[in-house]
Amino acid sequence: MGLGTWAWGDRFFWGYGRGYHDQDLEQVFQRAIEHGVDTFDTAEVYGRGRSERLLGAFGRKYGVLERMVVATKFFPYPWRFTRAALRRALQGSLHRLGRDYVDLYYLHWPFPPRSPEFWVQAMVPLVREGKIRAVGVSNVNLPQLQRVHQVLEGAGVPLAAVQVEYNLVRREIEFNGFMDYCREHRITVVAYSPLASGMLTGKYTPDNPPRDWRRRLYPPTFLERLQRLIRLMEDIGAQHGGKTPAQVALNWALVKGTHPIPGAKTPSQMKSNLAALGWQLSPEAVDALDRVSESLQLGRLTLAPFLRRA
Ligand SMILES: NC(=O)c1ccc[n+]([C@@H]2O[C@H](COP(=O)([O-])OP(=O)(O)OC[C@H]3O[C@@H](n4cnc5c(N)ncnc54)[C@H](OP(=O)(O)O)[C@@H]3O)[C@@H](O)[C@H]2O)c1
Numbered sequence: 001m002g003l004g005t006w007a008w009g010d011r012f013f014w015g016y017g018r019g020y021h022d023q024d025l026e027q028v029f030q031r032a033i034e035h036g037v038d039t040f041d042t043a044e045v046y047g048r049g050r051s052e053r054l055l056g057a058f059g060r061k062y063g064v065l066e067r068m069v070v071a072t073k074f075f076p077y078p079w080r081f082t083r084a085a086l087r088r089a090l091q092g093s094l095h096r097l098g099r100d101y102v103d104l105y106y107l108h109w110p111f112p113p114r115s116p117e118f119w120v121q122a123m124v125p126l127v128r129e130g131k132i133r134a135v136g137v138s139n140v141n142l143p144q145l146q147r148v149h150q151v152l153e154g155a156g157v158p159l160a161a162v163q164v165e166y167n168l169v170r171r172e173i174e175f176n177g178f179m180d181y182c183r184e185h186r187i188t189v190v191a192y193s194p195l196a197s198g199m200l201t202g203k204y205t206p207d208n209p210p211r212d213w214r215r216r217l218y219p220p221t222f223l224e225r226l227q228r229l230i231r232l233m234e235d236i237g238a239q240h241g242g243k244t245p246a247q248v249a250l251n252w253a254l255v256k257g258t259h260p261i262p263g264a265k266t267p268s269q270m271k272s273n274l275a276a277l278g279w280q281l282s283p284e285a286v287d288a289l290d291r292v293s294e295s296l297q298l299g300r301l302t303l304a305p306f307l308r309r310a
Contacts, residue, residue, distance in 0.1 A: 001277060003029075003037055004262055030058075031271060042072045043075065044089060052096035073106040083121075134161070166191035166193075167196045190260075191253045236288065247272065250276035254277075255286055
């Protein structure tokens with residue numbers, strides 16, 4: 001399991017500075033490192049660079065900067081369309097992190113005008129220079145994944161990881177050949193939003209919906225339908241030594257062979273998420289979760305809900 005750091009410094013979506021602060025994030029970091037979670041997922045866009053900066057600062061303070069496994073992401077803004085733009089963006093990330101290389105560099109979204117193949121090709125010389133240790137892509141569909149994979153294979157660079165939303169209410173990749181392709185070609189599937197952005201913790205209900213952007217993705221009608229799954233997760237958690245729905249959700253993602261990267265804003269969230277490790281859901285429990293979650297599937301994530309007016 002890794003640690004997602006989208007919320008680190010992000011005021012707009014997550015309300016950084018209101019309810020959680022740098023001191024909380026430092027304790028989240030400390031807890032992660034102490035418990036052997038040393039893979040961190042960040043991006044140049046998270047908190048407009050603040051997430052990368054905090055990660056670099058905490059790594060330096062605790063003397064673990066060089067041994068951390070850091071994944072960050074290039075965002076293909078429409079005004080970025082040359083290979084030099086990617087090189088400059090990587091330099092910016094390295095500067096904020098205070099490191100000479102990143103362990104994993106992703107294309108964040110396959111946005112035009114350039115193709116995802118163009119951007120991964122731009123990463124190849126940076127791999128040879130040792131600035132990027134491994135290449136990944138995020139939010140791609142299966143044909144895009146296959147094209148990127150072929151291009152990289154042609155250049156003799158493995159496609160190490162693909163990062164997509166994967167959780168109990170977004171399992172599309174299990175059914176459309178995406179996961180099979182990754183398994184066959186040994187591409188790690190990194191599951192982002194493994195708690196469905198907090199919905200699978202059970203704390204949000206129709207009477208207590210999230211008050212932020214998440215209300216667009218998960219309206220009260222969805223939260224109503226979700227309660228059956230949450231109750232099942234509570235029962236299954238009780239049968240597995242008193243685990244919470246969040247711990248069941250994370251363990252489910254691990255059992256499915258993915259590498260989940262839950263986000264945590266507070267040390268208590270981090271502590272709770274760490275308890276998803278060191279045990280395993282029974283096959284019967286996984287079957288039951290699969291069955292009940294099937295009717296709740298949300299389909300592929302798009303940016304539409306964020307663009308719609310309130
Ligand atoms: N590649 C991409 O495009 C992409 C997109 C999204 C995310 N990601 C990556 O994936 C990571 C995780 O995704 P995510 O942050 O969207 O969603 P997530 O991991 O599914 O949910 C994280 C949120 O759930 C709540 N939470 C976490 N643990 C909890 C616990 N134990 N008990 C109660 N509440 C808890 C917190 O929010 P509240 O306290 O506010 O409820 C937290 O910010 C991100 O940080 C980022 O690194 C990548």
